[in-house]
Amino acid sequence: MAVSAPGRARVVLAKPGLDGHDRGVKVVGMALRDAGAEVVYLGLHVSPEQAVAAAVAEDADVIGLSVLSGVHLAVTEALVAECRRAGLDDVSVVVGGTIPPQDVPKLLGIGARAVYPVGTPLGDVVSGVLGIVDEKRGVS
Amino acid sequence: MTDLFTDSGIELRPFYDEDSVGSDLPERLGEPGHPPFTRGAYESMYRGRLWSMRQYAGYGSAADTNARYRYLLSQGQTALSVAFDLPTQLGFDSTDDRVASEVGRVGVAIDTVEDMEMVFDGLPIDQLSVNFTINATAPIILAFYLVAAERQGAAMADVAGTLQNDILKEFLARKTFIFPPDHSIRLVADVVEYASAELPRFNGISITGYHAREAGCDAIQEVGLTMASAVAYSEAFRARGLDFDFFAPRLSFHFASQLDLFEEAAKVRAARRMWHRIATERFGATKEASARLRFFSGCSGATLTAQQPLNNVVRSTLQCLAAVLGGAQSIHVMGYDEALEIPTEESVRLALRTQQIIAHESGVAKVVDPLAGSYFVESLTDTLEERAWALVEEIDAGGGYVSMLAEGIPQRWVAEAADRYERDVAQGAKIRVGVNKYVEDDEVAPPLFEIDVEAADRQRSTLRRRLAARDEKPAAEALSALREVLKSDDNAMPALLHCARSGCTLGEIADEMRAVFGEYREPQAW
Numbered sequence: 263m264a265v266s267a268p269g270r271a272r273v274v275l276a277k278p279g280l281d282g283h284d285r286g287v288k289v290v291g292m293a294l295r296d297a298g299a300e301v302v303y304l305g306l307h308v309s310p311e312q313a314v315a316a317a318v319a320e321d322a323d324v325i326g327l328s329v330l331s332g333v334h335l336a337v338t339e340a341l342v343a344e345c346r347r348a349g350l351d352d353v354s355v356v357v358g359g360t361i362p363p364q365d366v367p368k369l370l371g372i373g374a375r376a377v378y379p380v381g382t383p384l385g386d387v388v389s390g391v392l393g394i395v396d397e398k399r400g401v402s
Numbered sequence: 403m404t405d406l407f408t409d410s411g412i413e414l415r416p417f418y419d420e421d422s423v424g425s426d427l428p429e430r431l432g433e434p435g436h437p438p439f440t441r442g443a444y445e446s447m448y449r450g451r452l453w454s455m456r457q458y459a460g461y462g463s464a465a466d467t468n469a470r471y472r473y474l475l476s477q478g479q480t481a482l483s484v485a486f487d488l489p490t491q492l493g494f495d496s497t498d499d500r501v502a503s504e505v506g507r508v509g510v511a512i513d514t515v516e517d518m519e520m521v522f523d524g525l526p527i528d529q530l531s532v533n534f535t536i537n538a539t540a541p542i543i544l545a546f547y548l549v550a551a552e553r554q555g556a557a558m559a560d561v562a563g564t565l566q567n568d569i570l571k572e573f574l575a576r577k578t579f580i581f582p583p584d585h586s587i588r589l590v591a592d593v594v595e596y597a598s599a600e601l602p603r604f605n606g607i608s609i610t611g612y613h614a615r616e617a618g619c620d621a622i623q624e625v626g627l628t629m630a631s632a633v634a635y636s637e638a639f640r641a642r643g644l645d646f647d648f649f650a651p652r653l654s655f656h657f658a659s660q661l662d663l664f665e666e667a668a669k670v671r672a673a674r675r676m677w678h679r680i681a682t683e684r685f686g687a688t689k690e691a692s693a694r695l696r697f698f699s700g701c702s703g704a705t706l707t708a709q710q711p712l713n714n715v716v717r718s719t720l721q722c723l724a725a726v727l728g729g730a731q732s733i734h735v736m737g738y739d740e741a742l743e744i745p746t747e748e749s750v751r752l753a754l755r756t757q758q759i760i761a762h763e764s765g766v767a768k769v770v771d772p773l774a775g776s777y778f779v780e781s782l783t784d785t786l787e788e789r790a791w792a793l794v795e796e797i798d799a800g801g802g803y804v805s806m807l808a809e810g811i812p813q814r815w816v817a818e819a820a821d822r823y824e825r826d827v828a829q830g831a832k833i834r835v836g837v838n839k840y841v842e843d844d845e846v847a848p849p850l851f852e853i854d855v856e857a858a859d860r861q862r863s864t865l866r867r868r869l870a871a872r873d874e875k876p877a878a879e880a881l882s883a884l885r886e887v888l889k890s891d892d893n894a895m896p897a898l899l900h901c902a903r904s905g906c907t908l909g910e911i912a913d914e915m916r917a918v919f920g921e922y923r924e925p926q927a928w
């Protein structure tokens with residue numbers, strides 16, 4: 263897969279809330295890394311403040327949340343609010359996990375840039391995230 | 403010709419014959435219910451009694467869950483399996499702001515013993531067998547359950563069921579740990595010691611390979627890691643002076659059932675033979691029951707697809723069949739909609755019917771271990787055993803399971819296996835019907851379970867009302883008595899029972915444990 267240019271895509275991944283299902287986030291992290299992205303996985307129980315602090319420290323392009331416990335709306339709302347508070351206008355939030363179809367538009371409405379519900383092909387997640395970064399950097 | 407492999411990578415020949423099994427097969431099989439238990443834990447197996455049909459269920463408030471249990475039992479379910487919400491699993495009360503959105507979401511919220519009483523309202527505990535999927539807070543939940551039983555007038559000798567209480571696999575795969583490993587193992591041992599002494603029909607632990615499998619490892623790793631953790635627990639229990647034959651008869655196990663039918667059936671046959679060998683050779687078991695592996699089989703959620711969800715009914719049927727052919731003592735079948743949401747009542751009923759059709763219509767339950775003697779299945783059983791042994795030996799050589807977990811090594815094995823699997827699916831090397839082949843473009847999602855957003859508020863009001871009416875002095879005294887016991891080497895169960903009777907909440911009790919034990923952060927994944 264193509265490496266984003268100029269410079270590598272920088273992605274911070276996190277599991278917010280109490281959910282411990284980390285199979286998906288690790289697989290996505292490894293696939294993004296293999297595709298040339300710089301990936302930092304923050305682990306479990308990450309608060310919005312911690313995710314934003316890491317995004318600042320890592321100069322991230324994208325923060326990816328993985329939620330399989332049904333609380334995707336609440337945790338995404340909290341993260342988007344924290345990003346606004348911190349003035350991170352150029353960082354996109356993407357969300358993946360056990361997300362029923364009717365919640366996808368709600369997440370986009372809250373401010374998620376992209377949603378990858380369970381069943382999304384791995385390649386689509388990778389190209390979706392890298393595409394967001396390319397667009398941000400004006401690469402077509 | 404293309405090379406073909408099982409899901410765990412065992413190369414398959416076009417056919418198998420008598421050369422595929424050693425001449426000592428009769429000794430390696432034994433008879434059903436007798437050492438080395440390859441052919442089953444019990445002599446008559448399902449001819450004597452069918453497996454327990456035990457659908458995992460729980461959501462919202464205690465009253466919501468009670469209603470679901472009454473429904474399932476009315477539909478012919480024969481045992482219960484309690485799903486707890488994440489705040490309960492991680493030691494938070496429903497009123498804690500940090501966890502507000504998670505209350506009642508993936509299971510029932512339990513704050514006090516009164517919630518447990520409500521869950522079993524009208525359901526006689528002394529006539530039920532109940533499984534509790536609970537780990538870090540398992541001693542607290544057991545205390546609540548035993549006090550609820552006591553208040554129903556049940557005798558402790560009649561309390562039957564299983565507490566998952568397997569903290570090692572939380573560090574490995576499931577991730578609802580709270581305390582550091584050494585303190586966590588001490589709590590596991592407190593429960594096992596107490597249950598072995600006081601609760602003759604209760605399994606104080608279910609040593610579990612299921613979650614590592616769901617997190618991505620293969621069947622060989624599932625058995626190897628489960629046996630390594632059974633060794634680690636047995637060593638820990640013996641280190642505090644317990645005799646192996648005192649606790650081993652009540653150790654129970656939990657495996658996944660996935661889609662490679664013959665490999666899954668062979669896997670548990672291999673596991674039974676391995677546990678017999680470990681119990682007798684490594685721990686010198688003198689009771690036959692100490693070497694008899696009994697297990698709960700959970701059909702796989704990870705193999706279910708969001709695409710074309712009705713296909714999951716077929717997948718679950720194959721998985722349930724594999725569990726029956728392998729000789730499971732109890733089985734859970736997934737709802738077909740569980741890749742999308744917690745299951746609807748209709749989906750849960752269909753899962754239960756799947757078990758009932760296999761039990762009563764397919765004929766497979768009429769003969770014990772019907773696959774025995776198959777050249778192919780015996781060869782698979784031998785190969786799985788051999789490779790899982792190699793993993794147990796690798797873990798022994800690497801310093802033992804607990805220290806390897808602390809370094810994050812088995813966690814990486816599981817993540818790497820998950821990564822390999824996803825690549826195979828992405829590249830089409832592994833076919834997933836409806837996902838990477840026979841894909842339909844115009845899919846409509848099935849009607850999904852609708853979350854009752856007010857359930858969490860009802861739960862919070864109930865707790866606030868109870869706390870307002872609580873007699874504070876006995877509750878505070880019970881908590882400070884608990885703290886002293888936690889600091890000592892004494893078994894914490896009596897103090898926990900006292901806390902439960904005094905109206906202490908799960909969050910208050912867990913806070914005492916946090917204060918004494920501290921909290922655990924896992925090592926970086928990479």
